Amino acid sequence: MRVSRRHTKAKVQHSETANNEAPLTATTIKKKQEILGEAKKKHAPKSPLAAKIRRNRLVKALINGENLKDVAISTGLSPKTAGSQATNILKHPQAQKMFARLMEEKGLSDNFLAEKVYSLINAKKVEYFQKDGIVTDEREVEALETQRKTLELATKLKGHLKEQSEGDINIGLMQMVVQAVREGEDR
Numbered sequence: 001m002r003v004s005r006r007h008t009k010a011k012v013q014h015s016e017t018a019n020n021e022a023p024l025t026a027t028t029i030k031k032k033q034e035i036l037g038e039a040k041k042k043h044a045p046k047s048p049l050a051a052k053i054r055r056n057r058l059v060k061a062l063i064n065g066e067n068l069k070d071v072a073i074s075t076g077l078s079p080k081t082a083g084s085q086a087t088n089i090l091k092h093p094q095a096q097k098m099f100a101r102l103m104e105e106k107g108l109s110d111n112f113l114a115e116k117v118y119s120l121i122n123a124k125k126v127e128y129f130q131k132d133g134i135v136t137d138e139r140e141v142e143a144l145e146t147q148r149k150t151l152e153l154a155t156k157l158k159g160h161l162k163e164q165s166e167g168d169i170n171i172g173l174m175q176m177v178v179q180a181v182r183e184g185e186d187r
Contacts, residue, residue: 050076055089059098062090063106065178108181116181117157120150153180 054075061071068090072082089095103109123143128135153176 051089052094055092055095056098058086058089059095059102062099062175063102063178065175108177113177113181117150117154120180121147121154123147123150150180153177 054072054077057075058068058071061068068086069083072086072089073079077085090099123146124140125143125146127139127141129137129139157177
């Protein structure tokens with residue numbers, strides 16, 4: 001018959017209190033666990049290869065616009081902490097280098113990004129005016145919201161505008177860059 005650890009600990013504690021011995025301390029419990037072959041469990045070691053694979057998968061997910069938490073869970077991270085762990089993994093210098101390399105490979109060079117930002121800062125939109133369902137007038141006006149978001153992005157990229165929580169890299173900012181470029185390509 002196999003006895004679970006919980007039952008074994010309860011038996012050990014019960015037998016000691018029945019013998020009127022002193023209450024158990026952490027040290028005595030640890031010694032009894034060693035005697036019973038119940039060494040404290042530790043997490044499995046994290047191999048550098050597994051960390052590299054997980055980091056590469058998260059960077060590619062970021063580039064492809066996938067949900068980072070879902071990807072982190074699929075790579076074996078705990079669902080409770082997957083979001084924050086993914087963010088921490090993406091702050092790793094190797095992840096930052098890979099992100100920059102993949103951006104270049106996808107054609108998102110610094111010059112390309114600068115041209116896109118410049119064109120978005122000068123964005124225009126056409127507004128239509130109607131009466132009784134008939135378009136009576138149209139005007140080209142400044143696309144102020146697009147310009148504001150682009151200006152905010154540009155100042156963050158240049159380091160003039162900081163987020164409240166500063167780290168080596170801002171994951172949200174990377175996602176904004178990818179999204180802005182995609183929106184620019186769709187136009």
